[in-house]
Amino acid sequence: MKRIFSWVLAAILVLGASPIHAADDPFAETVEVYQQVLDNHLSKPSEKQLVQGALEGVKKLVEKEKKVSLEFSPEDDTLAEMERRLSEWKDKAKLDISTLNRLAIEGMLATLDDPHTMFFTKEDLQLFEANVENQLVGFGFRMRFQNGLMLLREIIPNSPASASGLKKGDQLLAVDGVSLQGKNAEEAYLMLRGEEGTEAVLTVFRPSENRQLEVKLKRAAITVPEVEGNLFQGGNIGYISLETFGSEAAVQFRDKLDQLTKQSPSLKGLLVDLRDNGGGYLSSARDIASLFMEEGLLMYTTNRNGVEVQTWVRNGRDISYPVRILVNEGTASASELLAGALRDNGIAKLVGTKTFGKGSAQQIIPLSEGDALKITLHEYFTPKHTKVNHVGLEPDIGEADYAAQVVRALHSIGVKSFQLEAEDGDTVVNGIAFAAVDHLFKKNEQGKWLVRSKVLASLIGEEQLGAQDYVDITSYLQKYPTLKMQTDKESPVLTYQVLGR
Structure with a gap:
């Protein structure tokens, strides 16, 4: 199956x-x-x-x-x-x-x-629909895969994981004693799956404490919001993260965008985070696109006979500020559709790494025994006829590091002030936390603070720094007068003021 x-x-x-x-x-x-x-x-x-x-x-x-x-x-x-x-x-x-x-x-x-194209039993179909709607049976955390590691990137409130003491940044090593080393995403999720009420022992490594621990958790039914968001420090740049394109995604996205606009009527830019968003309903992608453009071409679709059909956004609303869409290899399907449409209509630029490359659309067909068939009927292309299927979308601004992607995106829309710090394994950029496999700071054997080179490179624009993992920041503090690092706290705080803008 x-x-x-x-x-x-x-x-x-x-x-x-x-x-x-x-x-x-x-x-x-x-x-x-x-x-x-x-x-x-x-x-x-x-x-x-x-x-x-x-x-x-x-x-x-x-x-x-x-x-x-x-x-x-x-x-x-x-x-x-x-x-x-x-x-x-x-x-x-x-x-x-x-x-x-x-x-x-x-x-x-x-x-x-x-x-x-796949056959669903009744149970498979229920699971599929629940996944699209972000209704899950599980432990209550979201994972991200990076550099061969399985990182807990978010702990969902009021879930078994939140009650267990698991933290963002913990690295998942094993499930019930079975190592996850060498496993791909699908294999890992299969090991984590189970019925509501069943238990598993998770082995995790906590980098912030340099220790390994085991946690016993019971699976529970969890409904997760599809949209999260906030304003970056300074108040005029918004951030919205979209987990999946379920039936409520467009409504939640609209409400969050309206909330940010109300909080900051002079909104000067927006980051939309589609990293690790595997897609969902194309209708939700179309409805979200309508929050960015009053009218515009969303996509072309072709069927098995090569007949091409245009899908348009109409009666939407325009925006007046720049948009950056964060993408990575986990950005797929409806995520790629939205990203490609907003880019081709001149609304957004993509920041990150090449996307997954799923440019096909399916239909669910019920079968006589209560099972179902999901079948591929169409291939879709962006408004500029860019092929997505098996190819993916190349970013406008390429960057592999998770936190550095955010810094580059903010730079590209004219942000002048930056404050970076570490918190519970996250990298906090202008007040918003992002889970990262690699710590922002670490100490060397002499007790000096080092900073992750890719993040510093994205901050000050010295690309050659990216060849190293961590660098001593001392010489850069002397070279860049507006680059400051406070070390009077448990963990440093790095600030930078852009000049000449």
Whole structure:
């Protein structure tokens, strides 16, 4: 069964469609999926491709697990022949209908080379929809993957994690004694998944205390806001972080933007954080785009026959200040759609690293047994016809360091005053905390404070600093008179005033 997680949520173009009812056919779901994929999938698969894939999917697993030899002909290339073979194999391998349908469907879909077209059981569909809506069963933290480490980037209030003493910046090492070293994001999320009320022991490393600890947590149902935001210190630059494009994302984004505008009527710029946002509903991306432009082209979509359709934003509202969108390799799908649309319409610039590259849109189709098929129907392109799928969007301002991305974004919209400090493992930039794997400051063997070079480079504009991890700041304090570092607290505070603007 293909797995689904919030970090790679699909872009959903439409929800709906009615199942094809065939109650007297034991292979009804396999037939439904076959017909939908044959008639609608973007890649225009052949009948033979799907039939052979379905039969091969069943054959491989049955021969491996049941040690029963199954044979089919290379000439089997019709729906009738597929159903005949499946009926034979049901009796020969003593397979239940549900398992046989699932194996056939998975074998069929495997031929598409499309990780976004997938079969959902009822339970999978509920999980998928909950993920899109940021309704989760879990421990109550968000993770970010950087430099091979799994970082707790946010602890959700009133969650098991918040009650346990886990902190932002903790690094997740193992789940129930099983190491996460070498695991990718999907494997890590699978290890963390579980039913409400079940427990797990998490092993974490806390860099701020240089120690490892174990914490036992119980999974709980959690609803997480899709949008967070605040004003940077100084009061005229806003920050909004968007976690996913669920059904409430646009409303929450609008309310947060209105709140910031009310707090600062003279708003001079906005940072929109789409890092690690795997997408959601394209309709939510369109509605958020309408908060930035009164009218404009959102995207082009093409179907399997190459027919191109324009999608427009209308009756929106314009803004008068610069926008910077923070992106990284976890920015995908609807996030890429929004970022590309605002950039191509001259509203925003992208800051960070190349995005994921998911430029396709899917539809959820209910099946007769209560399961569902998510199928890729369209590829989308930005308003300037930039290809996204399997390519990603290149940033206008490239920067790999998580905290330095924020500094560069603020620089680019004319911010003159900066204050950087460390707090509970976070890097705090002008009053807003950002989780970071690498500490902003550390001491060397002589007891001197060193600063992370990429952050300092982004602050003062000396690119060559980025080749080192940390640098002694002493010479730079002498070179830049408006660069100051206070060391009278437990951790230093770095300030910088831009001259000549």
